[in-house]
Amino acid sequence: MNNPKALNTLGLRQALLAIDNGECTAVDVINACFDRIEAREPQVGAWQYSLSREVYLDQYLSNEAFYQQSPLKGLPVGIKDIIDTADMPTEMGSPIHKGRMPVDDASCVALIRAAGGIVLGKTVTTEFAYFKPGKTRNPADLERTPGGSSSGSAAAVADAMVPLALGSQTAASVIRPAAYCGSVGYVGSRGEFSLRGGQPLAQSLDSLGLLSRSVEDIELMRAILLRQNDPLAQADAVKPRKVLICQGDKVGETDPAMVEAINQAAALLEGQGVELVQFEDEEFLPQMVQHHIQIMGYEVARNLVVESRQPELLSEPLQDLISSGLAMERGLYLESLNAAAVGGDNLWQRFGDVDAILAPAAPGVAPLGHEKTGAPHMSRPWQAMGLPVISLPGLVDEAGLPLGVQLVGRAHDDDSLLALARWFEGALASA
Amino acid sequence: MNNPKALNTLGLRQALLAIDNGECTAVDVINACFDRIEAREPQVGAWQYSLSREVYLDQYLSNEAFYQQSPLKGLPVGIKDIIDTADMPTEMGSPIHKGRMPVDDASCVALIRAAGGIVLGKTVTTEFAYFKPGKTRNPADLERTPGGSSSGSAAAVADAMVPLALGSQTAASVIRPAAYCGSVGYVGSRGEFSLRGGQPLAQSLDSLGLLSRSVEDIELMRAILLRQNDPLAQADAVKPRKVLICQGDKVGETDPAMVEAINQAAALLEGQGVELVQFEDEEFLPQMVQHHIQIMGYEVARNLVVESRQPELLSEPLQDLISSGLAMERGLYLESLNAAAVGGDNLWQRFGDVDAILAPAAPGVAPLGHEKTGAPHMSRPWQAMGLPVISLPGLVDEAGLPLGVQLVGRAHDDDSLLALARWFEGALASA
Known part of the structure; x- marks a missing residue:
């Protein structure tokens, strides 16, 4: 690699391609993400909980054959802390649920894991995905709000700590932080994805969302969440009329x-x-x-x-x-x-x-x-x-x-x- | 009481009225329900998990002042085992979730508890509320199916073990067992109630349901689930035109x-x-x-x-x-x-x-x-x-x-x- 420090800035698809082409390994990308997190997390505060580099690499290496042949090859994903993970606390931004350990993974988390994504950690959410902010700051200007409620997901992605993170939107909780932090934010049609294991706020409004740095990564993750056979397949871009x-x-x-x-x-x-x-x-x-x-x-x-x-x-x-x-x-x-x-x-x-x-x-x-x-x-x-x-x-x-x-x-x-x-x-x- | 053995056959509203009128106590009703369960459960098999009489009465007596002034006065409710309860396993009719202990009560369960209902136990569901039957038999004829998937809720209510139980419907999971067992079954409009803590099966179809022996009890529980100020208020019955x-x-x-x-x-x-x-x-x-x-x-x-x-x-x-x-x-x-x-x-x-x-x-x-x-x-x-x-x-x-x-x-x-x-x-x- 000419410039291994830039690997954390690659999108999911770009990183997968670089790995396929032998330009780097998944471990290189993972390390670049952890380097970035170590450098920036004290200022940005995107993570409510995260794996250490050692634990992450252990998880990867103990099952390397699976990851190498998987669509996501062991690359890291962030999960908004309103979405249940069986191996990490899910606290919903509230002291009421301090240390709460869910019994099961949410369906979306299970789908990401099955596709070879590794959950690096839980990203900061406002209190129950409503208004009260967490600790996250806007990576584009630390004096500014990252927006909410998917604050940590938007900041972590915009700051190149991870290529993609899950969010959720009931009012403006994906689109606003994406806009403020400078990431891509996607909110699926209502009912588009399973919300099993995502904490509901308002059943007629809640939608799952994704934050990334490119539309193609949104499309890739959408295909995984819809359990499509070939998530890496890609349709042509279309110019609107x-x-x-x-x-x-x-x-x-x-x-x-x-x-x-x-x-x-x-x-x-x-x-x-x-x-x-x-x-x-x-x-x-x-x-x-x-x-x-x-x-x-x-x-x-x-x-x-x-x-x-x-x-x-x-x-x-x-x-x-x-x-x-x-x-x-x-x-x-x-x-x-x-x-x-x-x-x-x-x-x-x-x-x-x-x-x-x-x-x-x-x-x-x-x-x-x-x-x-x-x-x-x-x-x-x-x-x-x-x-x-x-x-x-x-x-x-x-x-x-x-x-x-x-x-x-x-x-x-x-x-x-x-x-x-x-x-x-x-x-x-x-x- | 002239005929204390019949107390288990009272509806929720009837029992509340009888308690108000001094004709019986909540403990009398509770005991009648447990008598019925002890007599019939070996044949009917409505319960996946249930409190013992002693534990139930302990729960009631340790907080008697609260229950006495509450809308539901400590009377028992059954909860379909697809709906999370923090103090009882929720196994969804599947060996995969044997002994699974949820972290939180579902919203509907929390609302019932807040209204002074006591969860007597978890009623048998088919596997993940789909087709594979549990152990329940139809109380109207033990050689017949109770219907599914809210099998235990329909049977427990029809057999006068409890006055009301929660169910859920994705296809026919409340209405069919209600029809087969001879209970009243109600399925709310889609989106009518919070499904937080109920295990989703199909997001565009899932609805919460109620099983009881009278429409007035459905109305009472509906008001509780909608957090209405006066759940005991009752509108007039209306003859259709x-x-x-x-x-x-x-x-x-x-x-x-x-x-x-x-x-x-x-x-x-x-x-x-x-x-x-x-x-x-x-x-x-x-x-x-x-x-x-x-x-x-x-x-x-x-x-x-x-x-x-x-x-x-x-x-x-x-x-x-x-x-x-x-x-x-x-x-x-x-x-x-x-x-x-x-x-x-x-x-x-x-x-x-x-x-x-x-x-x-x-x-x-x-x-x-x-x-x-x-x-x-x-x-x-x-x-x-x-x-x-x-x-x-x-x-x-x-x-x-x-x-x-x-x-x-x-x-x-x-x-x-x-x-x-x-x-x-x-x-x-x-x-």
Whole structure:
């Protein structure tokens, strides 16, 4: 290897290829990741729990033949600490579950292990994937929030500690930290993946998510999570014919830098010959934001029940959310549930010939400070409708801080969305 | 008490009232339940795990003041062994999970405990809530299957061992055993209740269910599971204005005794002045049956992942289901998923002025033998569409064996369905 120190910056697929080509070994990549973690974890704080290098390598070497012939070849993956792992604590960002050892692996974890991925550790989550931050800092600027709730997954991936990590999204918990940290974030259509062993927060909103540094790695891991026969097979990238542009003000408060980013992205698409159409509706998405808030409050109050026994160990925002959910009129909840259920179909019927929607992944760059994780409104509408989304990095503000834009697809047509996103990723990189 | 031995046959609400009126104590009811279990469990085999009388009474007496002022006053509830309990093993009917001790209570279990219910034990489930039977026999005829997968819950309730038990339904796992054993079975709209801590089988189909001996007890427990402020409040029973009659042959194979039962139930409605309309579509429900089968196969194969590590410990039918699910073309799955997602709305739009649908809860009475749990097709269409259903006992064949009929409602309008069901339960009882 000419530059072994850069191995931690390879994506999953890139690393697998390098190993196949004899340019490095899996152990080289693993060591490069641990080198990076040792150098950066004291500042970044992405990990709630992690294997030591020695334990990891023992696990790899004791079963090397299996790993060598497996799709993921023993490479490391991070798992958000809201997802159960049988060999590591799963604490959900809460003192209530300090040291909690799950009995079983979540299905997604078991699938990764079966494909030869090794769980390097559990990444920091906000308290029960809601608002109260953990210790993680934004690797792009340590004075800023990484976003939440998949804070550690986004930071670990953006900081090149691991090539890929699992997250989950109920409001903005994958897309926002991906946007703030500068990683790729993908949230599957609602119901797309098994959530067995992932701690539910709101059953009508929860989705599994992935964080990586490239769309192709999202596609690879998606294939593994769907138990596809040949997860390494890859479809062609697809240039969209027509894209619906959703400016941030069609959802809610937007920073000027993000207005600029969406305009840049739109200009880039147009320059590539993609037809653009502007989303002009001022009411639809703010309504979906409200529906999302209603559904989330009502359902969280009926999921975090065990924890209600120890309210003194819940943060104030979470106590407030539960109280408001318990006080909510059921009719209001049902109204929101019904509106959200048909929202996606209605939206896509209005724009039948559009291939994807381009929208801000967050209101702007990551805010300064670590007391809050930033505003979630840019994700709420799509999440309420259960649509697949992917956030792409590449654009930055004047100070060079990441500005994420997201593409939104049709429910359960995640494959088409990812094929477009891979094309757009290339266009952003060469812009 | 004039007849303390009958206390175990009281419903939850009846027992609470009797306690309030000073006719008996909670301990009397608890003892009556244990007397019944001691007498009948060797034949019925409803329990996978249960507290001893002593341990139960210790639990009650050590916190008597709490129980006395609680909604459920310390009365016993059974929990299907697919739902996690922190103080009892949860084995999912599989040797793979022998002795498995969950870390946390499921949300539904925590809600019952918070309302003053005591978990008497875990009721027998088929293997992972699929087809392979447990040890339970049908209390109405020990030579017959109790149905599955909530076998133990249906049998324990029908045999008056406990007034209420939790179940779950992915295909026909609540409605069929309720129909076969002669209990009331209720399956909530999809997404209605938190499934946190319930083991998922197929995320687009799984619903929580309840088994009891009266509709009013279903309503009471539903209110507790929804964390309603006053779970003991009760709405009026509602006589339907118009009911859609779905004969069994509109779904699939039907025994003559069930044809007769539906005709009897329809005649009863008509006699009470309820307008009837016949469901004449020959294709819609069989298509929904097929969609259900596709969705279930595809998703089960992606939920039972941990278990795939030990295929030799899976039953042959389950291995076959997983294999077929893994081999299934994704396009077929998505077609079924989409058809099922709009099926309920389409159906209810066609019959906008109908208050409920009356349909068989099973093809006939419980089949003889214990190798299988009976055919699930009568539930598959409604389950695919995510509609709330309730199975009512009261009708019997010539030999006196239970024949269940079910009422189907609109998604998330479970309250209206239960109000109608309580009226119909009264009509059936006085017929």
